[in-house]
Amino acid sequence: MKEKEFDFELNLEFEGNKNPSEVLKQLSSFYDKLLVLDKHILYNISIEAKIEYDLVDIQFGSILTKIKQVFINIPDDVLKDVLNPSSWLGHLLVYIKHRTLKAIESEEVKSKNDLDKLTDDINKKIKENAPSNKMVLSVNNYYILNTINDINIQAKKLKNGEYISFKSGKKKARINNKSFIDMPKILKELGDTTIEQERVEVLKIKTMDLLSDSSYWKLKREGKSIDVRITDNMWLDEYHKRKHVIQPNDYLKLQLKIIYTTSPNKNKPKVTYEATKVFSVIPPDEIEDDGQTSIFD
Known part of the structure; x- marks a missing residue:
């Protein structure tokens, strides 16, 4: 199967030997977090559309999985207003996954202003080529904050020296169990x-x-x-x-x-x-x- 530039890879990097059941369980947990994010973004664009992941390849050493994003029931009002809907949606969701994971890797979100910037970047990308005839919901900063926190909690289960790495084309991100976000501080800044x-x-x-x-x-x-x-x-x-x-x-x-x-x-x-x-x-x-x-x- 020819790999498309908006497919992506998720890799669990580790040294030595590791229980294969534990490896696949860890990867599955990270996929679940990313799929929840993708489904929320897609639902904000179109309530009819659905997305699933298809596993197209798996490589061993460390565990590398290659994933194809599959969209289901894309409505006609999206298809007719977007020149290449598969490319637009595929690139959009890869961008958001990468932008979010990269923010976690670099511990970018240290304040409400940092969170607002990340959320604004995501919303601008969504609206950049969105169908003009669709009412597209913005993603709010609390959703992004909790997505980061959920992924961080999952990353804490990695052992020292282990990494989850994301790759799609030239886009790369890599996180480990040192990932951190100061939830109480940011929540206080967000206020009521x-x-x-x-x-x-x-x-x-x-x-x-x-x-x-x-x-x-x-x-x-x-x-x-x-x-x-x-x-x-x-x-x-x-x-x-x-x-x-x-x-x-x-x-x-x-x-x-x-x-x-x-x-x-x-x-x-x-x-x-x-x-x-x-x-x-x-x-x-x-x-x-x-x-x-x-x-x-």
Whole structure:
């Protein structure tokens, strides 16, 4: 298989002998952290699009794995507005992974200003060639801060002299168990803030409140169950009068407001969700599609 410049390698460097099960478990944990980041970035661009990693090669000595990024269900409104969507998305996610890992390697983020710069760089890159007809959500600095912290926690499990190295073309980054970020200091500098983002999304219904006029419904977003407060009182009134028939596993198309409330006393912001407008109920057969297409093929 021909290697593309937006594929990447992840390598566990170590000396001597090492239990192969432990090696693969460590690599898998780092892949999981990077895939969560990729999925969040991609979801901010398009709620329909999906990404997975395909292992295309593995080499031994130290353990080097070569990964192909595979995109699934890229919607037409992205395809028609981007000259080469596979190249754009592939390069974008490689850039963000590398930029984040390089910041960890160099311990770049020592203050709120450093964090803001890193987050701004990522958001500028996302918007640089984003489809003009798409509402693209920015990545907030708390998400980037917690991504760095999660990767650092994983890196602490490496032994002395071991490194996780990332490579894609000329982009390289290398981290070890010395990686450090002063979370309490940066959280204190961030202080108490509220960040709001809003866009139209289509979310799967898990459970619904049949009685309350200001309902909290459980909906599925980015693979997780979330509580969404529906504040569209007109729609709620119609729903309680049985003007909207909802079946199990139906979807709601809605205007979703995402509210991040931060505090220096907590590592992660409190995230709440409101549906300020409900547009329609969509049956699952109009949303779910088992067909998977890689636009890299």
